[in-house]
Amino acid sequence: MKMKHLVITLIASSGLMLFGCSEQSGLSRSPTANPIRKATPNPSPNPTPGGQGLRSLTKNVYIGTAVAAPVLGTDPYSAVLANEYNMVIAENVGKMGAVEPSEGVFDFKAQDALVSFAIVHKMKMQGGPLIWAGSIPGWMKKYQGDTAKLTSIMTTYITTVMQHYSTRFPGVIIAWEVVNEATTSGLGVFAAVPNCVELAFQTARAADPSVALFYNDYGDESQTAGNTTKVYNLVAALKQKGLLDAVGLQSHFGTHNAPKMSAIKTTMESFGALGLDVYVTEFDFRLPSANGLTPDNPNDVITQGTYYRDYLATCMATPNCKQFITWGFTDAHSWIPGFRGWGAALPFDADYNKKPAYYGMQGALVRTAGR
Numbered sequence: 001m002k003m004k005h006l007v008i009t010l011i012a013s014s015g016l017m018l019f020g021c022s023e024q025s026g027l028s029r030s031p032t033a034n035p036i037r038k039a040t041p042n043p044s045p046n047p048t049p050g051g052q053g054l055r056s057l058t059k060n061v062y063i064g065t066a067v068a069a070p071v072l073g074t075d076p077y078s079a080v081l082a083n084e085y086n087m088v089i090a091e092n093v094g095k096m097g098a099v100e101p102s103e104g105v106f107d108f109k110a111q112d113a114l115v116s117f118a119i120v121h122k123m124k125m126q127g128g129p130l131i132w133a134g135s136i137p138g139w140m141k142k143y144q145g146d147t148a149k150l151t152s153i154m155t156t157y158i159t160t161v162m163q164h165y166s167t168r169f170p171g172v173i174i175a176w177e178v179v180n181e182a183t184t185s186g187l188g189v190f191a192a193v194p195n196c197v198e199l200a201f202q203t204a205r206a207a208d209p210s211v212a213l214f215y216n217d218y219g220d221e222s223q224t225a226g227n228t229t230k231v232y233n234l235v236a237a238l239k240q241k242g243l244l245d246a247v248g249l250q251s252h253f254g255t256h257n258a259p260k261m262s263a264i265k266t267t268m269e270s271f272g273a274l275g276l277d278v279y280v281t282e283f284d285f286r287l288p289s290a291n292g293l294t295p296d297n298p299n300d301v302i303t304q305g306t307y308y309r310d311y312l313a314t315c316m317a318t319p320n321c322k323q324f325i326t327w328g329f330t331d332a333h334s335w336i337p338g339f340r341g342w343g344a345a346l347p348f349d350a351d352y353n354k355k356p357a358y359y360g361m362q363g364a365l366v367r368t369a370g371r
């Protein structure tokens with residue numbers, strides 16, 4: 001017990017050793033940005049009188065999580081979610097396969113329930129992904145190669161979904177993930193749409209000019225991950241056309257591919273120099289785990305804690321990093337055990353106990369006074 005507390009204290013208190021000079025960069029900020037699309041000073045501290053949680057420690061950076069719809073509304077899942085976070089994204093129910101399960105039939109029920117939860121608990125949301133090869137519904141296969149039809153399916157989908165939320169729940173979804181993984185997974189059948197990525201962003205901009213639009217991918221986080229340059233070129237072109245506000249760094253890491261924080265900071269700053277914000281959109285840090293729930297080596301949670309701390313601290317120390325989202329928060333509901341031999345990637349264990357990862361995040365926020 002004593003040892004556990006010592007470790008937790010060390011992780012939390014050594015917070016920003018690497019990033020003490022938080023304002024060292026001379027980032028050129030976007031002078032023309034629409035102020036509505038930029039994150040406002042965090043309006044979402046814990047609404048419960050005396051309420052604590054990570055959300056009470058931040059001023060300008062949203063702290064969020066992906067939400068597993070099937071357990072929303074059950075406790076302790078919902079109670080922890082509401083207490084700790086001020087931003088959510090649907091883990092799966094905002095994807096096209098769920099939202100347009102058959103042609104022309106839109107099903108918003110599950111994502112609407114999350115929006116309602118966010119409203120009650122004074123949270124903001126990311127919406128989407130709108131276009132992702134990994135969530136193309138089966139009924140679209142028959143239109144393979146049919147350029148005109150695919151173009152109309154895509155533009156109708158983006159407009160219908162975004163306007164559903166901007167009209168029914170104005171101001172809740174403040175950022176849309178318009179395209180996910182175009183430079184890694186490709187675009188699936190949508191690849192037949194001429195200028196697909198740009199058209200998706202144009203359509204999204206027209207559907208709701210007041211929200212932030214972002215491009216999301218993996219392997220774009222550090223300079224060595226292989227996808228940084230491709231994403232840089234793509235987003236630079238979109239930004240130049242006024243179609244993009246931010247880049248999402250998925251940030252799925254683990255003991256096998258732990259990044260260097262200096263490289264993460266360089267990446268964030270390089271997007272900042274283009275006038276773009278950065279969101280950490282899917283952070284998790286997987287550990288070798290035979291059962292998917294507990295680490296094979298109990299000491300790994302300490303290493304994990306330092307990465308949670310340093311990644312969030314890097315975001316906090318980089319002025320254009322505005323949202324920090326983990327891909328779930330409890331090991332009881334995580335996509336990581338789907339990778340055989342891996343698990344225990346999130347800040348709460350499967351029994352909702354706080355792990356060193358949680359205290360690492362808390363320490364990073366305390367050290368930066370929430371920026």
Ligand code: XIL
Nearest residue numbers: 091092129134180250282327334335
């Ligand atoms: C994952 C979900 O977590 C899983 O439940 C689902 O089976 C597949 O998708 N990158 C992304 C996310 O952008 O949408 C993915 O989410 C994880 C990888």
